[in-house]
Amino acid sequence: MDRKLNPEKPSTGKLYVMGVGPGAGDLITVRAARILSGLDVIYTPTGKKGAQSLAHSIIAEYLSPATEVCTYHFLMKADRAAKEAVWDEVAQSLKERVTSGQKVGFITLGDPMLFSTWVFLLKRLNNLRGLEIVPGITSFSAIAAASATPLAMENQTLAVVSCMAPETVLEQALLSHDCIVLMKVYSNFARIRDLLRRHNLLGHALMMADATLPTEQCWRDLDAYSSETKDSGQDLSYFSTILINKNGQLSR
Numbered sequence: 218m219d220r221k222l223n224p225e226k227p228s229t230g231k232l233y234v235m236g237v238g239p240g241a242g243d244l245i246t247v248r249a250a251r252i253l254s255g256l257d258v259i260y261t262p263t264g265k266k267g268a269q270s271l272a273h274s275i276i277a278e279y280l281s282p283a284t285e286v287c288t289y290h291f292l293m294k295a296d297r298a299a300k301e302a303v304w305d306e307v308a309q310s311l312k313e314r315v316t317s318g319q320k321v322g323f324i325t326l327g328d329p330m331l332f333s334t335w336v337f338l339l340k341r342l343n344n345l346r347g348l349e350i351v352p353g354i355t356s357f358s359a360i361a362a363a364s365a366t367p368l369a370m371e372n373q374t375l376a377v378v379s380c381m382a383p384e385t386v387l388e389q390a391l392l393s394h395d396c397i398v399l400m401k402v403y404s405n406f407a408r409i410r411d412l413l414r415r416h417n418l419l420g421h422a423l424m425m426a427d428a429t430l431p432t433e434q435c436w437r438d439l440d441a442y443s444s445e446t447k448d449s450g451q452d453l454s455y456f457s458t459i460l461i462n463k464n465g466q467l468s469r
């Protein structure tokens with residue numbers, strides 16, 4: 218794929234992997250904004266086939282009109298082999314672009330090193346010369362700031378856990394840490410709420426969906442969220458995260 222690109226360009230291509238933050242266009246770093254304005258091509262992920270890339274909509278204002286946009290559908294629900302085939306294909310395509318001398322961008326929501334498809338590509342690109350990873354503001358940093366929830370202080374500990382983890386792992390995190398970030402809540406909501414109730418943590422938890430986007434919502438009472446959804450039949454956004462801080466009621 219893409220072998221015909223700029224055959225005359227010297228081979229000084231580079232891959233810039235950039236975290237674009239949680240959603241608001243002004244929560245990307247100055248470094249990422251500078252790089253975005255000078256790319257030959259940008260790879261943007263979508264979770265659903267044919268859907269607009271949220272990551273692309275965040276950074277569209279910083280892109281040069283001359284930059285080619287490649288949208289890739291990273292399969293969310295397929296089996297492992299199908300996912301691996303897409304990761305192989307995208308990694309190969311990125312490698313070929315960089316080798317042909319292009320400045321290539323790859324964007325991820327939040328930070329690229331945290332629960333990101335990028336990490337599967339990194340494993341496939343470990344011999345690539347010319348790689349720069351630009352950090353981004355994670356969703357949970359943005360949620361902590363928006364809700365004025367401290368994450369850890371002095372000798373406290375913080376755990377970041379996916380709600381897809383086995384119940385024993387989640388319970389261990391709840392028992393062992395002062396502050397716990399629960400990511401990938403969506404279809405796990407009822408199970409997580411019940412777990413927090415069993416551990417008397419509902420009064421210390423808040424959930425935020427679509428943080429920093431115009432559709433942002435925050436629930437400081439997870440039971441209130443349950444009854445709201447029963448009434449409206451509305452699904453929880455994929456972009457939903459729970460913060461728990463045991464050291465005091467959440468203040469706002």
Ligand SMILES: C[S@@+](CC[C@H](N)C(=O)[O-])C[C@H]1O[C@@H](n2cnc3c(N)ncnc32)[C@H](O)[C@@H]1O
Pocket residue numbers: 239240325326327328329330331332333334354355356357399400401402403425426427428429430455456457458
């Ligand atoms: C594949 S992970 C991506 C994490 C991302 N790399 C980061 O640094 O935050 C997707 C999960 O991140 C969380 N997330 C991402 N963006 C969010 C947002 N704007 N508001 C709330 N949660 C968000 C949700 O828990 C979601 O299920």
